[in-house]
Amino acid sequence: DKIIQFAVAEFLYAAENDARTKAVVLYVEPGGYYEKQALDWIQEGRIKFTKPIVVLVTGRWKAKLTRAVGHAGALAGSDDGAIAKEKWFDKYFRTKAFDPDKPQKVSKKGVRVSSIQHIPLAMKAVFEKNGWAPDFDKVGDLSLKPWFANDMGLKLPQKLKIPVVEALAPYNEEIALMNKEFGATYLRQTMRNASGASSMNIHTRLGELHGRAVTELSKYAYEENIFYALAKEMPKKKDLPTFNGILNFLAGVSAQEMNLVTKAEKNGATPNQAIMAPLVLLGDHPDFQQSRAYMKAFIGVYSELGLRSTEKSISWKKHEALILSFFPKGKKTRKKATPFLLDLFNKRRGKSNIKNLTQYLLENHPVGDIDNLLISSMLLELFFPYLVLKRMTKDTVENLFAYLSIIAKVVVLGTVSPRKNSFIKKINAKDSGVLHTSFTETAFRALFNGTPTKGELLEFSTLLGVTLTNGPGTISAKGAKESVSARNNISTAFVGYLANTGLAHGGNGFEGIQFMIDSFKGSGLVDPGQKTTKVPIKAIADKAAKDYLAYKKKMKVSGKAYDRIPGINHPVFKGKPINVDPREDYIYKSFKKAGITNLFWDFYKEFVQALYRNKGSKNVYCVNIDGVIAAISFKLLWKLYASKKVNKAEMQKIGFNLFLFGRTVGIAAEIDDHRNRGLDMDTRTPASEVMAIV
Structure with a gap:
């Protein structure tokens, strides 16, 4: 061979004359006749070769190639491909290819293998055929011996479960230390315009949270998306009663906190600013600190014991000293457990060593705040699998109490007319009669002060889902991220987010509602959820289009700026004869399939057609997601509006807070992500990017 300058015949000659060599392994590629030449010379006696060969011939896939693909053996010529070479060796060995299930069927001359992994077993068989002992005593075997394994929570069949073996020193010591660590660990980096939680899909233009589009997430209940935002996985259905109970319990606020919201509103604060008022005072609340301490203690015990399952039976009495090293003994209990929490805790079914450890602590050691311990224990049990699977960081789990408290409180603080809302009063009083309610319904009742129908809950949760995120570039997300970058408390980061919403971002939904009120x-509309011929949607849309075009012309003539129609057109979904916002299209079709009618939405779809028919646009605009939010919001508001139980300011608050309820959940994921991945001051704008305007 001109490249390696060592043909097979020469190699075998060298091996024959090397006293240390007992057998030869050949790895053969297509192309050339060196192997045939060597085998022929051996059989003809032209060279002496008495040692066995184990050979692997590769490259059957190259048989159909018609041109070279990069190296000398890449192109076979006439009858020197892989299949031809296999035949040369099989003829020489006088036996078929090696069968690992029948290893005894080999020749003293050797054997051909069809897979590189069979070489050790084939060589062993050839040695035995020749009556030779191995050069070295047997140590272990060649089976796969992983130092690490992760079945990702899947229940694999026994055949696929490969046992983990202890690594050689010193690696075993390092691995033992590493195995005590819980949760995901991320590289720290500048997160100014980046996020590991949210993104904007460049093809669909849909916001995504942890890789799933908001349209997909809109199919889930509010509480499921809250769980998902922090765990990156949807909760198990059996865990939702516990999770809803915790959310409702944490949602309760004091009269003083509600008064702060009311005072802010009286001073002209926008809904986002009013909700901020009590959140500003939260700081790193003692309850947050207490829960964080409990979480650290639980995780510390599990880390030292190497526990990765909550189902394994543990005798906690045997680990008394270890428990006390993490849960200090001697603190007096401040109060007895709230019956609702104790009942919620006791109703958790199935084996749980976390529950057993909590019971052991309650029975044997004063632990401080029992309610906090119970909540922390239940939250750890709910989220523990995702911590073990490294879907969550330890910091996320330790701060679950804080994240969930703030999300839940935003809902109650965003209540419209709280003094008239008997349900929210019961939430604040921690009335066990309402604390089992689905948190989706709690959020609905906070805004609309009524019991929702199944259809209304679906529409409501869909709205909350599509508003979860619009990527890390939105100013609401940037407000939260910049606060984290300044190393603020979690509550302050939520304040940063709320401060970055306003009448142009989040609070502009009412403009669409006002447009529909006027139209x-x-x-004579009675029920926007019922199809009727008495309300001519097409005629209403035509009139609205003509009225708007007349208004627009009048404003242009007078040289004044004119208002644009809210809820239509999009900077991305434009330029086609008929334009569609995929988010709107997806939700509309989903609702239609579910048998849900919305005449306001039908009006919006007719209006963009009417605008085009009346030469108000060069093509048919899309109805955008703001139009969807306005249409669904107004439908949900209709009963209150028609019965004059809600005024314009309250309608504006409902529209704004509906956006905030959804976006707060996505922001929780954003805050958590930036805390775990970001760097101090990483959101500042470099001097090279700023400019001075004269």
Whole structure:
């Protein structure tokens, strides 16, 4: 061979004359006749070769190639491909290819293998055929011996479960230390315009949270998306009663906190600013600190014991000293457990050593705040699998109490007319009669002060889902991320987010509602959820289009700026004869399939057609996601509006807070992500990017 300058015949000659060599392994590629030449010379006696060969011939896939692919053996010529070479060796060995299930069927001359992994077993068989002992005593075997394994929570069949073996020193010591660590660990980096939680899909233009589009997430209940935002996985259905109970319990706020919201509103604060008022005072609340301490203690015990399952039976009495090293003994209990929490805790079914450890602590050691311990224990049990699977960081789990408290409190602080809302009063009083409610329904009742139908809950949770995120570039997300970058408390980061929402971001939904109020004035509409011929949607849309075009012309003539129609057109979904916002299209079709009618939405879809028919646009605009939010919001508000139980300011608050309820959940994921991945001051703008305007 001109490249390696060592043909097979020469190699075998060298091996024959090397006293240390007992057998030869050949790895053969297509192309050339060196192997045939060597085998022929051996059989003809032209060279002496008495030692066995184990050979692997590769490259059957190259048989159909018609041109070289990069090296000397890449292109076979006439009858020197892989299949031809296999035949040369099989003829020489006078036996078929090696069968690992029948290893005894080999020749003293050797054997051909069809897979590189069979070489050790084939060589062993050839040695035995020749009556030779191995050069070295047997140590272990060649089976796969992983130092690490992760079945990702899947229940694998026994055949696929490969046992983990202890590594050689000193690696075993390092691995033992590493195995005590819980949760994901991320590289720290600048997160100014980046996020590991949210993204904007460049093809669909849909916001995504942990890799799933908001349209997909809109199919889930509010409480499921809250869980998902922090765990990156949806909760198990059996865990939702516990999770809903915890959310409702944490949602309760004091009269003083509600008064702060009311005072802010009286001073002209926007809904986001009013909710901020009590959140500003939270700081790193003692309850947050207490829960964090409990979480650290639980995780510390499990780390030292190497526990990765909550189902394994443990005798905690045997580990008394270890428990006390993490849970200090001697603190007096401040109060007895709230019956609701104790009942919620006791109703947790199935084996749980976390529950057993909590019971052991309650029975044997004063632990401080029992309610906090119970909540922390239940939260750890709910989220523990995702901590073990490294879907969550330890910091996330330790701060679950803080994240969930703030999300839940935003809902109650965002209540419209709280003094009239008997349900929210019961939430604040921690009335066990309402604390088992689905948190989706709790959020609905906070805004609309009524019991939702199944259809209304679906529409409501869909709205919350599509508003979860619009990527890390939104100003609401940037407000939270910049606060984390300044190394603020979690509560302060939520304040940063709320401060970055406003009448142009989050609070502009009412403009669409006002547009529909004006358009449907005098229409005789009774129920926007029922199809009817009495309300001519197409005619209403035509009139609205003509009225708007007349208004626009009048404003242009007078040289004044004119208002644009809210809820239509999009900077990305444009330029086609008929344009569609995929988010709107997805939700509309989903609702239609579920048998849900919304005449306001139908009006919006007719309006963009009417605008085009009346030469108000060069093509048919899309109805955008703001239009969807306005249409669904107004439908949910209709009963209150038609019965004059809600005024314009309250309607504006409902529209704004509906956006905030959804976005707060996505922001929780954003805050958590930046805390775990970001760097101090990483959101500042470099001097090279700023400019001075004269």
